[in-house]
Amino acid sequence: MQLLRSLAISTRLAIQTPWRRRQLKRMSDQGQAPISVLFYHRVADEPINPWTISKRDFERQVDYCREHFELISLQEVQRRLDTGHSPRPAVSFTFDDGYSENCEFALPLMIRHRIPCTYFVTTENVRHGHPFEHDLRLGHPLPINTVEQIKAAADSGIEIGLHTANHVDFNRVHTIEELNQEIVEAKNNLEEMIDRPVRYLAVPFGLPQQMRPAVIETARQCGLKGICSAYGAYNLIGDDSFHIRRFHGDPQFNRLRNWLTYDERKNRRRPTLPDQDVLNIEPELAAKIRHPELAFS
Template identity: 25%
Template sequence: MKRPELLGLRGLTTLASPGSGKARLAILIYHRVLPERDPLDPDIPDQASFDWQMGLLAEEFHPVSLLEGVRGLVRGSLPPRAVAITFDDGYRDNYSVALPVLEKWGLPATFFIATDYLHGRWMWNDLITETVRRWPNSRMDLTPMGLGNWSLADDGSRRDARLGLINALRYLPFDDRERNVKALWEMLDVSQEPRLMMAPHEVRALAGAGMEIGAHTRSHPILSNLEPGTAREEIAGSRAALEDLVGGPCRLFAYPNGCPGRDYGAEHVRMVRELGFEAAVSTQWGAAGRRTCPYQLPRFTPWNETPKGFYLGLLRNLLRGTGPVASGASGPAVRGSAEDTRSPGH
């Protein structure tokens, strides 16, 4: 279906990603797709928005699986305007909401799973979101905990409180962060009602539908905050659990939070390579090229409400850098980048 508002953009995008040896691979990040918009996190797409985004990709780009894209970069055989779709963490709506849309458009995707959350646990940032959502008063005074005093008078102020608390807790040591989040949740005296993360059988169903399953550590820690042995076990343990779950190899990895030089370092890149993964993704913006380190592939989400804005976001990202360049056996350099703060905690 021709989209009049996109006329002329395909030619520009083909120039930016012409295929073959000069190809660039755009890798998109998603975390969740909701049935309807969430006023506390409006950047999460709803099903209707995700549907037109996937339709645009199917009609205007060349969607490939991430593994196919990585191998195509190495061979110099990618088509023009190649794009891969990825999801992080393992939310249940990946299976219940996103998968039907992907199947509708015939699109492949890769799902990076933090395996410790497959059995009913909530991720810490989701507990923050639900605490702010359910807080019964118009003010949230957490000064005794050193976490500020927040107005919750309307959706905008609740969004500010949610983001402020997530940013305040994100880089605490893992145990300290978990203790603070648990204390906040227990102030509400409510149960964890909905199941947010996938169950094992839903991950198997994704694999059975032809989707790639990748590792995302066991408990989603900031790897740079861990001792080397613990970091390695987090990476290797998630891979072993997923291979046992789906009955096949797990070739791809995503760094939690994913900012190079801040959330992970060169030692973690070496671990991923030594453990036998074929490629790994970060959250550094850009599009991978033939010389990009396969263990630090950049990704991007074009935040926009309109097809033209979405397309232009993809085009601008193709014109960004290609991320760290592959080097020798000692491992590639790790460079920092600005991570999109609109997807906190991931």
């Protein structure tokens, strides 16, 4: 099934590539080139979970992006959205969770090629070295980045971002105290670890149901510069620059190319986020969403 799907994508790409190139040129000439933000988790040659990509496949993707796109930071993503001018298709690299093995190959590759990169870590796992629950459920606990590793990465030019304190599912958060613990306190703790400001939050799971107004407002109020989703979408002129949209750095190269060459069908299908927090929340939290000035009183 996977082989048939890959073949179908390859065939579609071969047919559509000339048209997509013309479309990208037209968008670029208008200063509206799409901006793609990729997210990865673990780069290693033992793919014992679905969110691992091999070193060879990762380097192939990096080389492809270096050849065909401008590689930019999240700050530059936001600047282009804010100014309403994106002259060339661009890519930004990000990582989620904080796997120790990324320090062996992926991050040195980023540093060696001077590729802007944001590396999101879950602070309590880093602080205590506890493996992630999602790996424990698979029966494969994996080593987590240490404080020393993320500090060294930051000193080498990697931007360290926040992935909450406990890799929380915000769809299950119902109190302002837990929201503050996972974002505000975790941000402060991470800044102490790396001795630098923390500017960005990547929401665990990153689906529309986790991208709640309460989460976004808390991130704004505590001084974060942006918040990243992970449900698969481009960043286009006219989008809110505080919400940075990302899609997976798929190990299947054809699927990644399909995204990066700008698939208009995917853009038409991207979900919209609710402008009200209609999920189950306590009255106290609802009041602080309606009146943000109360959030940290």
